[in-house]
Amino acid sequence: MTKFYQLDHYHSFKGHSLSVNIGTFSSYALAESYIDKLIDKAGFKLYPRSNFVITEVTVGAISWANGFEQTENGDIEIKNQY
Secondary structure (H helix, E strand, O other): OOEEEEEEEEEEEOOEEEEEEEEEEOOHHHHHHHHHHHOOOOOHHHOOHHHEEEEEEEOOOOOOOOOEEEEOOEEEEOOOOO
16 A cells, blocks of 8 residues: 655644644655655754654555444544454
């Protein structure tokens, strides 16, 4: 299956959690190198490197197919039930 890597930046603003999609890359290394280009730019430099998140995405993969449950820590995917 085809994979790509999504780069996002997460931060809070006036008590709300915000995410900014930076882009989609063909490799993890490419996404990581783009963090190096942004880390000292306006806005981004106010936050630690850990606010950048790279997510591996597989084309055609289905998540959350069984629904989700709400918990105190956020929503969690319901795994296969046998």
